[in-house]
Amino acid sequence: MRLLYKLSFVKMRKNIGRFLSVLFIVALGVGFFAGLRETTPDIHTTLDNYYDKYHLMDFKIVSTGGLTEDDVLSLKNLEYIEKVIPSYSTDAIIDGEEVRIHAIEDEVNTFDIIEGKMPTNEKECLADSTKYQIGDTLLITKTSVDDILKVETYTVVGLINSPMYLSRQMGISSVGTGELQSFIYVLKENFNSSYYTEIYITAQGALDKLAYFEDYDKITRKLLEKLEELKPIRETKRYEEILEEATLEINKIENEYNDQINEAKITLNDALTEINRGREQIIKAKNEIAKNENILATEEKNGITKINNAKEAWNNSYNTFINTLKLAGLTEDTLEDVKKTLDTKVSELEDLLLTISKEDEIYTTYTKELENLKNEQKNLETLITTKNTLNASKEEIEANEKKLNEQISAGKEELEKAKQEVSENEAKINSAYEEYQEGLNTLNNKEAELAQKIEEAKASLKEIEKPEWYLLDRTDNNGYASIWDDASKVDAIAGIFPIFFITVVALMCFNTMNRMIEEERGEIGILSSLGYSWFMIINGYLFYIFFATVIGVTVGLLIGYTLIPNVIYSIYHANYILPQLQINMKLLPFFVMILVTLGLMSIIAITTCLKELKNAPATILRPASPKRGKKVLLEHIKFIWKRLSFTWKVTVRNMFRYKKRIIMTVLGVVGSTALLLTGFGLRDSISGLAELQYGKINHYDALFVMQNSFKELDDELKERLANDSIIEYMPIYQASFTFDAKNLNHDVYLIVLNNPENIDTFITMNSKVNEEFTFPSDGVIISEKMADLLNVKIGDMIKIRNNNNELVILPVKEIIENYTLHYIYMNEATYEKYFEQELSYNMIMAKLNSDTSHSILAKEWMDAGLISTINFTEDNIQVFDNMVGGLNLIILLIIGASCMLAFIVLYNLTTINIAERLREISTLKVLGFYDKEVSSYVYRETLLLTIIGIFIGLGAGIFLHMYVINVAETDNILFLHNILWPSYIYSFLIIIFFTVIVQIITNRRLKKIDMIESLKSVE
């Protein structure tokens, strides 16, 4: 027995090519099968763990009326509920982009911190790792609810990924263009709101269930029913609350206003009193001034009279004096001198008298004369005294006059001053009065205003709508449902490819083993004749198979389990932000796979061996009689058969002689070719898309997203648009909506055109249903993939919702060619009719000069503060290519696998072909066929079969491609359905290439065939 095992090893070593080909066939088949089979479960586990680890909510409640602590309490009392966590979020504009801001929660909707740390204060935040960097400063310029945030500037301290945001398309935003671009998380305390914006809910036991599966749905459905029961109750409660709050608020406002008005009134009255008092004082002051003026005037008059009287008296005295002087013959001026002279005379005379005796007559004369002189002197003295008195009194009079004048002018000055003061005060009072009048007006206005406001508030109270609760489940997260949908597609593809592979692989193994055993017929005969039981002989082969299978399955599973799920998963990275894939190396499938493969291979070995072993050893020892040549059908068609050359005849006969091999060759080639064509076809379906969508269909160059919406272009805009770089332009209104199809939420762009007649300049609309496209005057145009998803035709209605979940129903009038995203187009009239609101445009679509610098244009408009951003169509091509770029990997995988399949199949079959026809080949060699002739004799058949296989394969490939496209197509991309001719050529050439490679390899063996040896043996 040990010898038989040893023999098996020898066989492996001796014909290592055959052993390896069996091994690789098994590895390839098993690897592909297991890899594709396990991809979806791997993704499923990865996703479920991701959701569980970060406590993804099961439900979210939002309400148009906000949510309160009472709502939370009543929710907590529900059956099946686990956690009820009220929280906040708001949509905001940061740096011109729409960003959702969430409050950080500990127990629900947590996140994976990729880098950095949790915020420790209110100025820090966590941000979307795909968009931001640590240290970025985020300035919030606008929020959907005013003043909901306490802080406007945040610093990014941590980067996160969240199961809430799986898809790179994040959904609808209530601010900006309507397309949500990113998200951040801030501390809960940062929110400044009297109500909660949302409540997150988890269901009891949901964590243990696998997301997406029926078990999970069952558990959550029970809770959903309870939630739906609670919904109307809470809605009514909340409505009443809001009404009450609003009424209270109105009252409060009214009171406040009234207080203010009263206060104002008091102030005004005080002011008026003050004014009046001022006025009285002024009048009093004026009277005083008048009185004082009178007194002054009287005083002046009296003074002047007195002075005049004094002057008159003095003048009389003076005149008398002058007259006296005149009589004495004196003048005023000589008076003194005369007196002096007289005085001298007197003294002289007195002196003389002294000398003269008294008796002297002279004396008497003299005495008499002296007497006279003395009298005269006395008179003179009197005169001088009078003069002096007169002078003194004159001076006095003059001084009095001066004093009076001074007194009078001082009085007058004082009075002037007082008058000025009074007039100033008067002016002040007047302006105060004006102010007072104004205040009075304002007060009156305010009173009117208040009355109106209260009126309005009371009216709006009646208009308050009943708040509505929205019960959202996980599918509300963009990406939650679609990633599962996409992963399920892999399952669908996984369903066909492995069956295909396994079939070919099983056939190949069968063929190889069959050949091996047939070749070793002699050996089996010897063993049999030596008395080995058939069990033991078969065992030898099983040993061989065991080795090939175990190694093959192991290699195949290792590669298949790791490579294929990762390759497919990496494709999703283009559209989703995902955690690392968890590869599950499942042991059970491993053993099942080994057992099944082993079982299959054993059946092959046993049946083939038994076929030989049922004969007596002697018969087995003799070689099997060759199959007899047979005429084929074609030979009866003489005119064709005659024309065939020899080798062709042999080829044709051989093809019918070795039917099994022929079928396998054709099948193998058909499979490889079909796969290859599908691979290349997929590339065609995707790679041309961006060019088609953004080159041929949406051929406008730029979309200006305006800062302010407008009804009509104003002069400033018109002037700017008259710029050289802008060839044509059209105002449009664009907004994001959603629609439901096949249980999934899809985003759609609604575009209203200002001037639909001119649409050809910007967008080429090709009707998919009518011969000629016409822009409907009433009704909308939808893109074809949307029509597909909704299964609508012209005349049907479609339902779309905005971000507030408000429904609009529109009639479809035209369906147009479109490849990526969904669009609804309409004119202004249609919009206003169905949306029941006036339209204002928010974007401008433009065709640019080809040499326009995008960055300069954008900067100009941004600096002018007119736009929030520009979308350049050219950039979309890039974005799109990145998005589908991942698919190229799966295409490579398919192409790689088909090449491997082609190689193994062709190599295997060619080797077998040569082995089976060793004798025939040797005969040809002996007959003097050159190597080339021998090769062509042998290979012609394979080549012909390959070519037949290729053509059938190309045909089959078309169908396979169609199938794969239908399964793989994502919901917002319409793949091109036709395969371009180079793909056919590539597929053809690649298979031919492998055929030739295989022939080059096997040709060496062909050359080495020892004709002497092979002809010696008996046939």
Add this chain to the structure above:
Amino acid sequence: MSYIELKNVKKEYKMGEVTIKAAHDVSFTIEKGELVVILGPSGAGKTTILNLLGGMDSATSGHIIVDNEEITAYNRKELIAYRRNSIGFVFQFYNLVQNLTALENVELAVQICKNPLNPTKVLEQVGLKDRINNFPGGLSGGEQQRVAIARAIAKNPKLLLCDEPTGALDSKTGVKILDLLQKSCRNTGMTTIIITHNAIISEIADKVIRIKNGTVEDIKINKKPKDVKELDW
């Protein structure tokens, strides 16, 4: 100079470390049109000599000259051309292509050589006029060997080499085949070499070369070769 000349021909096979001398010091000559029998027990090296002569194998040393051409100096391609144009082979086990009719088997050989004979005529000559469209599987052993001979003759070779042509046939059929070979040799003047271990057959030859242990034991020229019918089985 003879038509065919072998001088000190040696053939060694290396089987691992052992060198097997299949033939050594083999020298003989054959004239044009001669019917030669190479006689010897099995394993004596007859087939080796035939293979060397037929260009199916190359000698280790020595010279083989056929019609003034030294075939020992040929390369692989020249050897193939030599087989193609100058040699006709008949094997013990016929080696017909199972998938071709008798006629086609002949045509297979004929289509690649320079001066072939008419395949149908040759098949008629070997007595298979009625069987030309039969597949080998539908023919008896003798008939198959006739097809093989026809295939060899139709090439119109310089040399017809037959390796135990009757080895797989019963004696009656064997006689017929030998008769055919002898006749064709005499009628067409085609140099024919038959290898056999059967000494009786050597009686029909013009020249008998005995081989033993890989070398020529003796060469005997039959002055009066017997007719096949005269052979005593």
